Amino acid sequence: MPVEWQPVRQSRTHELVLQTIEERVFAGELKAGDRLPPERELAPVLGVSRSALREALRVLETIGVLVAQPGRGPDSGARIVRNPDDALGRLLRLHFALGSYSLHDVLEARVVLERSSWEAAARHARAEDLDAAGELVRRMGEPDVGVAEFNDLDTRFHVLIAGSSGNALTSTLTSAVRESVRPLILRALEETDDWPATAGALNAQHARLLELVREGRGGEAADLVEEHIRGLHGTLVDGNDAP
Amino acid sequence: MPVEWQPVRQSRTHELVLQTIEERVFAGELKAGDRLPPERELAPVLGVSRSALREALRVLETIGVLVAQPGRGPDSGARIVRNPDDALGRLLRLHFALGSYSLHDVLEARVVLERSSWEAAARHARAEDLDAAGELVRRMGEPDVGVAEFNDLDTRFHVLIAGSSGNALTSTLTSAVRESVRPLILRALEETDDWPATAGALNAQHARLLELVREGRGGEAADLVEEHIRGLHGTLVDGNDAP
DNA sequence: CCCGGGCTTTGGTCCGACCACATGTCCTGT
DNA sequence: ACAGGACATGTGGTCGGACCAAAGCCCGGG
Numbered sequence: 387m388p389v390e391w392q393p394v395r396q397s398r399t400h401e402l403v404l405q406t407i408e409e410r411v412f413a414g415e416l417k418a419g420d421r422l423p424p425e426r427e428l429a430p431v432l433g434v435s436r437s438a439l440r441e442a443l444r445v446l447e448t449i450g451v452l453v454a455q456p457g458r459g460p461d462s463g464a465r466i467v468r469n470p471d472d473a474l475g476r477l478l479r480l481h482f483a484l485g486s487y488s489l490h491d492v493l494e495a496r497v498v499l500e501r502s503s504w505e506a507a508a509r510h511a512r513a514e515d516l517d518a519a520g521e522l523v524r525r526m527g528e529p530d531v532g533v534a535e536f537n538d539l540d541t542r543f544h545v546l547i548a549g550s551s552g553n554a555l556t557s558t559l560t561s562a563v564r565e566s567v568r569p570l571i572l573r574a575l576e577e578t579d580d581w582p583a584t585a586g587a588l589n590a591q592h593a594r595l596l597e598l599v600r601e602g603r604g605g606e607a608a609d610l611v612e613e614h615i616r617g618l619h620g621t622l623v624d625g626n627d628a629p
Numbered sequence: 630m631p632v633e634w635q636p637v638r639q640s641r642t643h644e645l646v647l648q649t650i651e652e653r654v655f656a657g658e659l660k661a662g663d664r665l666p667p668e669r670e671l672a673p674v675l676g677v678s679r680s681a682l683r684e685a686l687r688v689l690e691t692i693g694v695l696v697a698q699p700g701r702g703p704d705s706g707a708r709i710v711r712n713p714d715d716a717l718g719r720l721l722r723l724h725f726a727l728g729s730y731s732l733h734d735v736l737e738a739r740v741v742l743e744r745s746s747w748e749a750a751a752r753h754a755r756a757e758d759l760d761a762a763g764e765l766v767r768r769m770g771e772p773d774v775g776v777a778e779f780n781d782l783d784t785r786f787h788v789l790i791a792g793s794s795g796n797a798l799t800s801t802l803t804s805a806v807r808e809s810v811r812p813l814i815l816r817a818l819e820e821t822d823d824w825p826a827t828a829g830a831l832n833a834q835h836a837r838l839l840e841l842v843r844e845g846r847g848g849e850a851a852d853l854v855e856e857h858i859r860g861l862h863g864t865l866v867d868g869n870d871a872p
Numbered sequence: 873c874c875c876g877g878g879c880t881t882t883g884g885t886c887c888g889a890c891c892a893c894a895t896g897t898c899c900t901g902t
Numbered sequence: 903a904c905a906g907g908a909c910a911t912g913t914g915g916t917c918g919g920a921c922c923a924a925a926g927c928c929c930g931g932g
Contacts (some may be wrong), residue, residue, distance in 0.1 A: 397923085400687075402640045412726050413811070424913065435886045437680060440915090444643070445691045447718050451727060457894035458913035463913065468729040477692050477716060483655050484694060486711040491798040494745065498799065502741040555734040555739065557876065559802060565773065569655075640892085641915070667882060675895035678917045683884090700925030706882065 399434050406432065411451070411466075422464040426530070449473050470558050478566040483542055492567050493619040500544065500559045500615060501608040504595065508552035508604030515550035519543055519596055526589045529582065533575045541568060543592060562563035567622075574622045589616070604622075642677050646685035649675065654694070654709070665695075665707040671755075692716050713801050721809040735810050736862040736872040743787065743802045743858060746837065749794035751847030759795035759843060762786055766835045773824065776818045777827055784811060786835060790842070817865045831861065 410416045417499045422428060425443070429436040433474035443464060446452040454464045456470035481487060526536055541564055551562045591614045598607040641769060665671060665686075672682040681861055684705055689695035693716035697707045760775055765786045790855045792801035821827045834857045841850040 400884085408723065411723060414726075415883050418727055426913085436886065437887090441684060441687045441884095445686050446723075448688045448691050449723055451723050454914060455894090456892075456912090458912050462894075466727070468727050469723060470724045470729055473720060474717075477713065477720070479712060480651065480654060480689075480692055480694050483657075484661050484709070485710050487798040487801075491796045494749075494796055495798045495802065498741055498745040502737065505758075506737075525719045553734045553737055555730040555738045555806075558730075559738065617693055643915085680918090683918065684915095697883060698925085699881085701881045701922075702926045705925070763889085 400438045400441040400445070403432055403434055403439055404445055407442065407446065416466055418468045420466045422466075424463060438603075448476075471561055474558055474562040475565040478562045482566040487566075489567070489570070489622060490617065492563060493615065494565050496560070496567075496615050496619075497612050499556055499563060500548070500611050501584040502556055503548040503551040503553070504599065504607040504611045505562055505604035506553060506556075507547050508599045508602050508607055509549040511547070511599060515546060516596065516600060518549075519546050520547070523589060523592045523596060526585070526592065531585065533578075533581065534572065536577060537568065537572045537586075540571075540588070541565070547595075570586050570622055571618065574618075578621075588614070643681045643684040643688070646675055646677055646682055647688055647770065650685065650689065653824075659709050660712045661709050663709045665709075667706060692720075714804055717801055717805040721805045725809040730809075732810070732813070732862065732865060735806060736858065738806050739803070739810075739858050739862075740855050742799055742806060743791070743854050745799055746791040746794040746796070746803055747850040747854045748841065748847035749796060749799075750790050751842045751845050751850055753795040754790070754842060755786040756792040758789060762789050762793075762839055765789070766832060766839060767830045769828065769835065774828065776821075776824065777815065780811065780815045780818060782810070783814075783831070783835075790838075813865050814861065821864075831857070 407416070411575055422443075423431070425436050425439055429439040430562075434441065443452060443454065447454065450469040450471070453467050453469075454461050478487075482492065522539050525531065526539045526543070531539070531574060544564055545557070545561045548557040551557060575581070575584070591610060595607055595610055595614070598610065637649060650659070666674070667678055668682055668686070672679040675682065690697065692729065693712040693714070694709060696710050696712070698705050707790055721730075725735065765782050768774065769782045769786070774782070787807055788800070788804045789799040794800060818827070820823070834853060838850055838853055838857070841847075841853065
C-alpha cells in the first residue's frame with residue numbers, strides 16, 4: 387500500500403507555540419484553572435514574538451480551553467478552562483452554513499444522539515433537572531408564547547435533558563448539533579400555517595417525553611424523541627445539499 | 630423564571646471582525662472556495678489593524694473554514710474551505726486531556742455513533758470503500774504488524790467505514806471521537822500481555838464486521854461493533870474522571 | 873522557443889508603543 | 903485610627919510600521 391505523504395509546512399511559529407502548550411496539557415502539567423504567565427513574560431521565554439504567542443492563545447481560546455482577562459488581581463491573565471460547548475457550537479454552525487453537512491446528516495445525527503440521551507436520562511436524570519424541564523414545557527404550553535421564544539425554550543429543553551443524561555460528551559454534541567440548525571428550525575416554525583396547533587402538538591410530545599423519562603421508560607422515550615425529531619425536520623427546507 | 634444575564638464584553642475588535650465575516654458566511658455571500666481580500670487591503674476596509682484582522686482569521690482557521698497560503702497565484706491568499714475534521718479532532722483531544730469528558734462518556738459516544746455508522750454502511754457503502762477496508766484488515770492481520778501501526782490502521786478502518794456511511798457529520802464526529810482516545814488505546818495495547826493473540830482477536834472481529842456489512846446485515850454489524858468497542862475500552866485505564 | 877533571474881504579491885513575524893481597565897497602594901483629610 | 907480618593911502598576915487589547923520567505927509572474931537573454 388502506498389504510504390500517504392502529507393505536507394509538512396510546520397514553519398509557522400504560532401503552531402509551534404501551540405504544540406508546546408498542547409504537550410503540557412497532554413502531559414497533565416496544565417490543568418483547568420491554571421494560569422499562564424503574562425504574555426510579555428511568556429513570549430521571550432518561548433523565543434517568539436508576542437504576536438505569535440497571542441495567535442496561539444487565540445486558537446486555544448476558540449477551542450474553549452482558555453480564557454483571558456485584562457486587569458490585575460486573581461482573575462486576570464490567561465487561564466485554562468473547560469468550555470467546549472461554545473466552541474463546538476460555533477464550529478458546527480459555520481460548517482453547516484458552508485454546506486459541509488446536509489440537513490439529512492444533521493437529522494440522523496440528532497436522532498442517534500438524542501435517542502441515547504433520552505435513554506440515559508430515564509436512568510440517571512436528577513429530579514431537579516426534570517423539574518426544570520417541566521417548567522420549560524409549561525412555559526412552552528402557554529398560548530401567548532411566540533415562535534422565537536418557543537424555539538429558544540425547545541432548544542433549552544433538549545439540551546437540558548442531554549445534560550442530565552450524565553454524559554458530558556453526548557450532551558455537548560447534542561447541544562452543538564441542535565444549535566447548528568436553530569436558525570433553520572426558527573424559519574420553518576415562522577412559516578407554519580397554524581402556529582398554535584403546531585406548538586401544541588410539539589409540546590404534547592414534550593410532555594409525554596418527560597412523563598416517560600420520569601417513569602424510567604427509556605426505550606419508549608427514545609422512540610418518541612426520534613418521531614418528534616423526524617416530524618419536525620420533515621417540515622424543514624434544506625438550504626444545503628451534501629457535497 | 631429569572632432571566633439569564635450574561636456578560637456583554639464585546640469590546641474586542643477581533644470578535645467584531647469575526648462576527649462580520651461569519652454573517653457573510655451565514656448569508657451565503659461567502660462560500661467554500663471563495664477568496665478573501667489580502668490582509669493589507671481588508672484590514673483598513675474593516676477599520677481595524679492588521680493584527681486584529683489576523684486574529685479573527687486565525688480563529689476561522691482553527692475552526693477549519695479557512696486556509697491561508699502566502700505567495701502569488703490562484704491558490705494564494707485566504708480561502709474559505711470545509712475541513713471540520715482536524716478542528717474537531719483537536720478540540721476533542723484537548724478537552725479529553727483536560728478531563729472535560731470521562732472515558733465512559735467517550736465510550737458511550739463511540740458506541741452510539743459507530744452503531745449508526747455501521748448500520749448505514751451496510752446500506753450505502755460503496756464497494757471500493759469496502760475493498761479499501763478489507764485491505765486494512767488484511768494488513769492488520771499480518772503477524773509482523775506492530776502496536777503503533779495496528780492502532781493507526783484500526784483508526785483508519787473505523788473512520789473509513791464511518792465515511793462510507795454517507796453521513797458526513799457522523800463521520801466527522803466518529804473520527805474525532807476515535808482520535809481523542811487514540812493515545813489511550815495505544816498505551817493500552819502496548820501493555821497487552823499476549824499482543825499477537827489480542828491483535829488476532831480484534832482483527833477477527835474486524836473481518837466479521839466487514840463481512841456483515843457486505844451482506845447488508847446492518848443490525849448484526851451494529852451489535853458486533855458495540856461488543857468490539859466495549860471490549861477494547863474495557864481494557865483501558867482511565868486517566869480522567871468526569872467532573 | 874526556452875529558460876533563468878529579478879519583481880511583485882502574499883501571508884508570517886517581529887518590535888515598540890499606546891490604550892483601557894481593574895486592582896492594589898499609599899497619601900491625605902477628618 | 904479610619905475612610906476616601908488620587909496615583910501607580912500590571913494585564914490583555916490594539917495599532918502601525920518594518921522586514922522576511924516563498925510562490926508565481928514577467929521580461930530579457932540565449
